[in-house]
Amino acid sequence: ETARGALDLEACSIINIKPGRVGGYLEAKKIHDLCLSRGVPVWCGGMLETGIGRAANLALAALPGFTLPGDISASARYFSRDITAPFVLDNGHIGVPDSLGIGVEPLPEMLTGFRKIKTFEVASI
Numbered sequence: 001e002t003a004r005g006a007l008d009l010e011a012c013s014i015i016n017i018k019p020g021r022v023g024g025y026l027e028a029k030k031i032h033d034l035c036l037s038r039g040v041p042v043w044c045g046g047m048l049e050t051g052i053g054r055a056a057n058l059a060l061a062a063l064p065g066f067t068l069p070g071d072i073s074a075s076a077r078y079f080s081r082d083i084t085a086p087f088v089l090d091n092g093h094i095g096v097p098d099s100l101g102i103g104v105e106p107l108p109e110m111l112t113g114f115r116k117i118k119t120f121e122v123a124s125i
Contacts, residue, residue: 003031007038014068018045019060020053028060036065043068051075051084055102058087062096083110 003022006012015035019028028044035042044061046054054072061070072094075086084104087094097103 004034007034007040013040015040015042016045017042017060017066018047019057020047020049021045025056025060029063032060032063032065036063041065041067044070044072046070046072048078050079051082051087051104052102052106054082054087055084055097055104058094058096059102081110083107083114 003015006015015031017028017031019025022028022031032042042065044057044066046057049057054075057070057072060066061072072087074089074094075082075084076088079086083106085107
């Protein structure tokens, strides 16, 4: 609604869409579609996502209304090791993964350090 209001008031000529700020990827896609229908260019902004979020941002930024450069950066800019294979810049660009889903999978060895395993017994009645 905020984006629609800004567009209705002609208060902006471009919109930055950060999925984490606007309520997720569904809302981000809705804003993209609204802007595309009105001819307003958009760009995708990141918020320190891990490789999983970064891949999702890249998929979003591949939509046709994202015509301005985004700020999706290489993994090494913020993480010495990411939970997915690292995204790297190639001549100032990051390629959109082309595998199933968002194109990345977590590295099991990286997830090990983040998991907690709790076991308990259930008494029989």
